[in-house]
Amino acid sequence: MKEMKSLEDVKNFKVDEDRLFFSATHEEIKKGATTDIYFIKTMEILKYMGLENTDVVAEVFPRKAGIMCGVEEVINLLKDKNVEIYALPEGERFSPKETVMRIKGPYGEFGIFETALLGILAQSSGWATAARECREAAGDKVMICFGARHVHPAVAPVMERAAVIGGASNASCILAAKLLNREPSGTVPHAAMLIAGDTVSVAKAYDEIMPPDSPRIILVDTFKDEVEESLAVAEALGRALEGVRLDTPSERGGVTKELVYEVRKRLDQKGYDYVKIFVSGGLTPERIRELSEAGADAFGVGSYISGASPIDMTMDIKVVEGRPVAKRGRIPGIIENPRLKKFK
Structure with a gap:
């Protein structure tokens, strides 16, 4: 599949009738199919005018x-292109309207990828930002992303990787963890208890067959009162x-601060003060703070x-052949940001 440069390329692009999923492949993204x-029409116009390789700064x-x-x-999207890329490093906080990325080079090298690169940054930054909010609420306590479901x-590993960049301790999605050179985190779902019939x-x-480095953390809300099952498992x-x-x-009311507090106290009273309490289910930063104060670990x-909603990103052409430009309402020329790092 060649890179899309014209309307003829678009017309000739055919989707395999045996395709299993609707998500784009790596090759389709790299070739401009997304x-x-x-932007394809723009390239047609610029080529007709002899301007497709005009040097710009975006x-x-x-x-x-x-x-x-x-x-x-x-x-990775632009690694084979004749461009320079400057950007804020991943994990850095940015402000509204702050320049977070700058691309220099012939417009024809990267113009058709504006949609893809903005989507990548918008969605990933949105997920990372939500994760940072949860991290700040959790403090030094463990906070794992369980969002793949x-x-x-196709995007689950992208999302959970972004969560870790934002501050999550780890990811439960296997591919996401592997992309981060980690092992995934997770325990046992209710399905195991329901099938076996007993927690x-x-x-x-679990204790008998799981490797030593697999934490013995057990769900205790499947059949009986959470306190009763916690003590039985302990x-x-x-x-x-x-x-x-x-x-x-x-x-049944979800996980409440009163429930966490009671489980903590009952475990302590029986000598199981070493048993930690892991909570999940509809958590928000506000609930994390509340449950943390009640004793959740x-x-x-x-x-x-x-x-999390994507954080809208906009790409503007700011320099054309060395001449500062801008559309109405924007200031011509680059907006300096000393925090940008050269990546390419």
Whole structure:
């Protein structure tokens, strides 16, 4: 598949009838198949006018504050192009309208990729920003991203990687963790308990067959009162038990600060003060703070991160052949930002 440069290329592009998923492949993204059609029309016009290789400087800025993420993918998108790229490093905080990326080179080298690169930065930065909010709420406590089930599997690893860039301790999605040179984090879902019919038997089996580096953290809200199951599991596993996880469904009121407090006190009274409390289920920064104060030690965050809105990014041409330019309402010429680092 050749890179799309013309309307004829678009017309000749065919989708395989046996395609399994609707998500774009790496090759399709690299060849420009995910761009907006008007960028192809722009290239047609510029080529007709003999201007397709005009040297320009383009700058990207966000509409609101957030955490930078997606830079590595943009670099990979344009790594074979004759351009220079400057950007804020991933994980850095940015302000509204701050220049977060600058691209220098012939417009024809990168113009058709505006849609893709803005989408990469907007979505990844949105996820990273939500994760940072959760990290700040959790303080030094463990906060793991559990959001893969809320997004299309094609972008689940992108989302969870962004969450870790933003501050999550780890990711549960296997591919996301591997992309970060980590091992994924996770325990056992309710399915195991429901099929086995008993929480304690699953806890014992987990302890017997899982490798030593797999934390013994057991769900305790499947069949009985959370306090009752916590104490039963603690008695069965003893010092091997690292923690219990509360994921009480909304139908029963969800995980409340009162529940966390009671579980903590009951465990302590029975001598299980070493057992930590992991909470999950509809967590937000506000709930994380509340549950942390009640005694929760770790948090699994899903939809707050996965459902974060993208941070709108805009790319403007600011210099053409060395001449400062701008559309109405914007200031011609580059907007200096000493925090930008040269990546390419």
